[in-house]
Each structure stands twice: as structure tokens, then as C-alpha cells.
Amino acid sequence: MNKINVKKKQVLQIKGDLYSKAYIVESGLLRSYTIDENGKEHIFMFGPEGWIVTDYASGDEPCDLYIDALEDSVVIQIEKNTELDFDQKKFIKRIRVLQSRIIMLMSASAIDRYEHFISTYPTIVQRVPQYMIASYLGITPEALSAAKSQRLKSQK
Amino acid sequence: MNKINVKKKQVLQIKGDLYSKAYIVESGLLRSYTIDENGKEHIFMFGPEGWIVTDYASGDEPCDLYIDALEDSVVIQIEKNTELDFDQKKFIKRIRVLQSRIIMLMSASAIDRYEHFISTYPTIVQRVPQYMIASYLGITPEALSAAKSQRLKSQK
DNA sequence: CCGTTTTCTTAATCTACATTAATGTATAGC
């Protein structure tokens, strides 16, 4: 637990780092973000004074987020405990699901979301009415129907 | 921790319930969802066999989600501990932030998202370039600029 | 202080998705 000064634009964490840290922001401003396949940045959260910025989902696995400073900042760096107890691991799994859902909602088109849905929930496609899948994806049933028929065409 | 049978369409949890429960799905299919101001349902997650369905963010506060059964199911009902320790409370806060973010992304227009952003991060609007706010909201800087000027007009 | 770079705005065009509505199909209840 040591206090460090970071300069604007300084990078604190790269996606893929193994043992990620948490940062309590004393002053200044951090952000966490991802970069998608097209090289586009998607800001995940801002961290002004008093906030904690971290890849909540990372424990002993590689992290999903980049973290850098948007202003000169003073932060307290906490080494995250890599020995997580059972309950903590459960929470982290849930957070990971939510984070990936947010990234999907922010970056993927309706068709891509549908593809993603099929691979995460392969058994459910046949079990629920389509309008519910649309509701999960945040689109209309009509749009989903159109996406599906487009998909069939392009597969031929 | 008791096993219960639930019928298709049976409601397990209403938004606003105080002490919410968690459900381990042994067989069947549950879902959790919200209803927005327009009465539209947004499915938050599906819970097939082996999944746990709950409002992850609710502890001793009213919950944000409805839960019901999409198929006849057998579930194990767990009374969630209302006495949460410090670490669990931290996780729950983070999950709450993520959940509300997902609901926002699924249901709100760009303009509404911007309004929402201003109220959650009042100090940050002036501190970061607008294209970063756009990145956070999942829209383009141009769309944000247009939304802002529309907003000014309608305020006059 | 000046020139460069970064950021913001405006406008034109284009595309994905929403909306509406009509038609088709399956399912359940009687």
C-alpha cells in the first residue's frame, strides 16, 4: 500500500497484465478502458478523487482493462490479494459476466450480439421465444428476425 | 436452503422486495429482468440448469430485478445473508454500478445517457474531452455534440 | 508568443434498427 504520483497519460495497467492492482484515487482522474478488434477505445469507468479504479474481475487471471491517468494524479496502489476466498471468487465471476456484457453492448452490432448470445447460451436458443432473446440483446424481435435471415443467406 | 418446485410463469421475486433470495437452478429455466418507465421488459440474464439467479446487487436494500420461471423448474432457494461483511459490500456496490450501466445501455437513448452521465459524474463533464464522454456512453463524439445542441434548444 | 496539435462543431450522406402493420404458423384450451 504505497502512495504514488502519476503524470497525465501515464499508463498504470495494460490489458493482459497478470497480477493487477487497485488504485485509490486521492486526487486527479484515472480511467479504465478496453480496445476492441477495430482499435476503438471504450471507456469503462472514470475515476475521480475518492474512487477506486481497478479491473474488478481480475484476480489471478490476466485482466481485461487498461488503466491510465487523464490528469496528473496521486493514487494509492494496492496489491490485490491473489489468494481469493470462495465468496470473493463468486463475486468476481459475476462481475466478469457483467463487464463482458457491457463491452458487448457498447461495441457489437445486433447480429454480433446474437452470435455472441448463441455461443454463451447454446441450449437456450431453442427453449425461449425469440422476442425474449431480442429483449436480452436490447433489440426488437423484428430486428432479430431480420438478422437471422441475413445470417442464413450469408452462410450459403 | 430448501429445494422448491416452481411452475412456468411463477414469479419468485418482485422488484422492490426487501430481502431478496438467490436461486440455484437444478433444472428448468429462470430469468431476471427489469421493466423500464415505458413498461418495456429488459431481460437481464437467463438461468438454465446449474446457474445461480439473483439480484447480485441486493443485500439489505430493495432489489432492482424481477425473477420468474420460463419453464417448470426445480430450484434451491438460498436466503441471502443480510449481514454482509465489508468486502462483500464493496463487491455489491461495484455490481450495482455495472447493473445500472447495463440497464442504461439497453434502454436509454443517447441523450438520456448523457443526462444520466451528467448526474452521476457532475464534476467530470468539464474535466475530460467530450469524445471520451462519448466513448463512455457508447456513441460518437458527433452524436454527442448533436445531442447537446438539441438539449440547449429545448431548454430555451 | 506563435505554430502545431488536439478538440469541437456543423452539415451531408448512409445505414442499422425501430415502428407499424399485415400475413403466416403454431400451440393450447375448449
Add this chain to the structure above:
DNA sequence: GCTATACATTAATGTAGATTAAGAAAACGG
């Protein structure tokens, strides 16, 4: 089996937001 209800598909039209590009304004580095 017949009807009602629930669900899926298709097509027409509308709209929000993406994309592109160009110019203005602000911030930044030397």
C-alpha cells in the same frame, strides 16, 4: 377439430445515430 391466443416473419416507412469531411476554436509545446 375449431377457435383464440401467442409467436414469427416480412415489408414499408421513419428515425437515430454512424460516417465522412471540412472548418473553427481551444489547448499545448517550444
